Amino acid sequence: MEVNEVFEKVKNLFVEELGIDAEKVTMEAKLEEDLEIDSLGIVEVVMAFEDEFGIEIDDEELTDVGTVGQAVNLLHSKL
Amino acid sequence: MSKRRVVVTGLGTINPLGNNVQDTWKNLVNGVSGIDSITSFDTSNLPVTFAGEVKNFDANEYMGKQHARKLDRSGHLSIYATEEALKDAELNSQERLGPNVGIVFGTGIGGIGATEDAVRTFDERGPSRVNPLAITQLMPNSSTGQVAIKFGIEGPSVTITTACAASANAVGEAKNMIENGIVDIVVTGGTESGTTPMTIAAFAQIRALSTQNDNPKEACKPFDKNRDGFVMGEGSTVLILESEESAKSRNAEIYAYIDGYGSTTDAYHITAPAEGGAGAVKAMEKAIEDAGITPSDIDYINAHGTSTPANDKNETEAIKTVLGEKASEVVISSTKSMTGHLLGGGGAFESMASILSIKHSKVPPTINLNDPDEECDLNYTPNDAVDLEINTAMSNSFGFGGHNAVLVFKKS
Numbered sequence: 398m399e400v401n402e403v404f405e406k407v408k409n410l411f412v413e414e415l416g417i418d419a420e421k422v423t424m425e426a427k428l429e430e431d432l433e434i435d436s437l438g439i440v441e442v443v444m445a446f447e448d449e450f451g452i453e454i455d456d457e458e459l460t461d462v463g464t465v466g467q468a469v470n471l472l473h474s475k476l
Numbered sequence: 477m478s479k480r481r482v483v484v485t486g487l488g489t490i491n492p493l494g495n496n497v498q499d500t501w502k503n504l505v506n507g508v509s510g511i512d513s514i515t516s517f518d519t520s521n522l523p524v525t526f527a528g529e530v531k532n533f534d535a536n537e538y539m540g541k542q543h544a545r546k547l548d549r550s551g552h553l554s555i556y557a558t559e560e561a562l563k564d565a566e567l568n569s570q571e572r573l574g575p576n577v578g579i580v581f582g583t584g585i586g587g588i589g590a591t592e593d594a595v596r597t598f599d600e601r602g603p604s605r606v607n608p609l610a611i612t613q614l615m616p617n618s619s620t621g622q623v624a625i626k627f628g629i630e631g632p633s634v635t636i637t638t639a640c641a642a643s644a645n646a647v648g649e650a651k652n653m654i655e656n657g658i659v660d661i662v663v664t665g666g667t668e669s670g671t672t673p674m675t676i677a678a679f680a681q682i683r684a685l686s687t688q689n690d691n692p693k694e695a696c697k698p699f700d701k702n703r704d705g706f707v708m709g710e711g712s713t714v715l716i717l718e719s720e721e722s723a724k725s726r727n728a729e730i731y732a733y734i735d736g737y738g739s740t741t742d743a744y745h746i747t748a749p750a751e752g753g754a755g756a757v758k759a760m761e762k763a764i765e766d767a768g769i770t771p772s773d774i775d776y777i778n779a780h781g782t783s784t785p786a787n788d789k790n791e792t793e794a795i796k797t798v799l800g801e802k803a804s805e806v807v808i809s810s811t812k813s814m815t816g817h818l819l820g821g822g823g824a825f826e827s828m829a830s831i832l833s834i835k836h837s838k839v840p841p842t843i844n845l846n847d848p849d850e851e852c853d854l855n856y857t858p859n860d861a862v863d864l865e866i867n868t869a870m871s872n873s874f875g876f877g878g879h880n881a882v883l884v885f886k887k888s
Contacts, residue, residue: 416541433542440608 398476404469410445411465424466432465446472479655481720481735483888485728486565487828488557488665491711492528492815496560501832504811504840505861509693511707511816517673523680526692527671528709528816546609547622548587550669553712554619555626558663561714562627565728567661572628578659579624580634580650582642582666584820584875586616589672619667619712631659637820639875640780642666643713644823648737648881650717660722665824667712676708682747684784697844698781698810699788699852706782709816713824715831732831736769736870736884738762747876749786753794756780756872759880760798767884769868772802774884776839776864778830778871779856781810782817791872792852807864809857813843823873827883830869834887839864 404424411417417432428434434442443454446468452475462468487497492510494500503510511528519525535544535552544552562568590613598606612618617635624633632653636645643666650664679685686705688695696707723730740762742755749756764771780791788810796803811829812818818825833839838861845858871883 416536416543416545437546437608437612444605444608 398473400469400473403473403476406449407465407469407472410449414445415441422465424464424469426465427463428465428468450476452476480657481733482651482654482717483720483723483733484715484731484831485718485723486561486567486716487714487731487831488560488562488564489711489713489825489828490530490533490553490556491713491818491825492530492709495530495533497564497828497832501836504814504829505838507814507841507843507859507861509814509843511692511696513692514671516671522673522676524676524685524687525689526695527707529671530710548590548613548618548669550583550587550667550712551613551619551622553669553710554581554623554667557665557667557712557714558623558627561663561716565716567716572630574628575630576660577629578631578633578650578653578662579620579629580636580646580653580662580664581620581623582636582638582644582646582820582823583616583619584637584639584642584668585670585675586637587614587618588670588675590614592672592674623663627663629663638879638881639877640817640819640822641873641875641879641881642820642823644827644871644873644881644883645739645879647715647717647734647824647827647883648739651734651737654717654719660719662717663714664717665712665714666821668819668821669710670819671708671710679708686783694844696783696813696816698779698783698813698842699792699849699856700845701847701849703783703785703788706784706812707816709818711815711818711821711825713821713828715824715827730888732834732888733886734883735886736763736767738764738766738882740880742878742880744878746878749790749874750878752797753790755878755880756791756794756874757797759882760794760870760872763870763882763884764798767868767886769884771799773868774799774806774870775866776830776833776869777806777808778826778833778869779808779810780872780874781812781842783812787874788849789851792854795854803854806855807839807857807862808854809839810842811840813845823871823881826871826873827885830871830885834866834869834885837863837865
């Protein structure tokens with residue numbers, strides 16, 4: 398899967414599942430500041446990623462994930 | 477230090493009769509039933525298929541999906557009713573209400589819907605798929621916390637869970653908080669949204685619910701000979717309580733004084749009321765004493781009146797004990813005949829109904845009361861509202877656990 402395909406799937410999850418405005422979801426968007434995904438929300442995001450992509454994500458892998466782009470790249474590397 | 481007098485300066489509500497105070501009052505005095513067949517889930521395997529549901533409310537539309545999905549339905553209703561009440565009290569201009577405002581909220585079973593969903597997911601998909609928001613949705617103090625966050629309430633916050641007396645206890649404890657000078661304003665009331673398949677099944681198991689599935693609008697008939705149980709209801713009602721001084725200094729419109737609060741416990745049985753309503757008697761007497769009045773001063777009683785055989789009989793006896801000869805004259809009604817039993821949200825709703833009765837000099841009826849029980853022989857305002865100049869109104873709330881909470885309101 399190409400990076401932009403992963404991004405589109407991630408964007409779709411954020412919009413459809415979490416109710417985030419589509420225009421806010423860019424590769425540069427910060428999860429906490431821009432998308433208002435707090436520490437509870439991030440667990441939901443990870444669950445949604447795991448279900449969508451059929452992968453498992455360890456908590457340690459999330460340490461450096463602060464933006465949509467970083468999340469997309471992590472997912473891309475695991476596919 | 478002498479106690480400060482407490483007034484009500486704002487009301488907000490969302491309930492089976494309406495999504496604002498005006499519609500609710502109109503339906504109350506017109507004797508409209510808010511009870512109907514349940515539409516929010518499949519009831520085909522349940523012994524009871526009707527309830528008083530909140531209608532025409534879409535939380536996603538109201539607060540946006542991103543916010544709405546973080547809360548249980550009881551949280552949505554709590555924020556909605558609080559926003560209405562703050563607007564009504566003209567306290568909605570500040571972004572944060574700050575440290576001089578407290579919150580005391582009541583609920584019977586909190587986010588029970590979230591609990592059921594989480595257990596279902598756990599069973600079907602395992603622990604790693606349980607909603608990470610489950611705890612913050614199901615905890616009974618969820619609404620208290622979410623409302624405080626939304627409106628920046630930084631004073632004391634308390635959640636009261638005394639079953640069907642919860643929001644009456646909340647209003648009473650809020651009154652105490654202001655009387656004692658802890659804060660000047662308290663956002664108080666309560667919410668229940670516990671109409672779920674499991675709770676209906678469980679209440680039905682103890683034969684607490686009416687089973688008149690074919691006739692939902694006439695099923696709740698407090699004080700009637702053919703009453704066969706209560707009807708589940710959902711909703712949130714919020715009152716803004718304020719010291720009289722604070723209200724006057726900002727020229728706020730005052731609905732009524734809240735002068736009396738009595739709180740007692742049966743310490744007898746976990747569901748059945750004590751014989752003769754002994755605990756209820758003491759709570760009424762305490763509230764009357766607190767209000768500095770005598771029993772004969774009471775013009776209107778908004779009864780607990782659940783439509784269960786035990787409550788209505790014992791409450792009637794309790795009223796007779798407290799009021800003596802005056803019991804046959806006092807005007808009583810049960811608004812639960814129209815809303816169903818709002819459980820932990822009931823006391824706040826019925827406080828509102830009492831206050832509006834004072835304000836409009838009108839008593840909402842007890843509907844579906846066609847064949848009075850011989851043991852319930854007082855004036856329950858059957859089927860039609862009556863005009864009545866009310867100086868003092870009393871609202872009764874009793875809960876599983878043996879909790880009794882009584883409030884006395886006075887014309888301002």
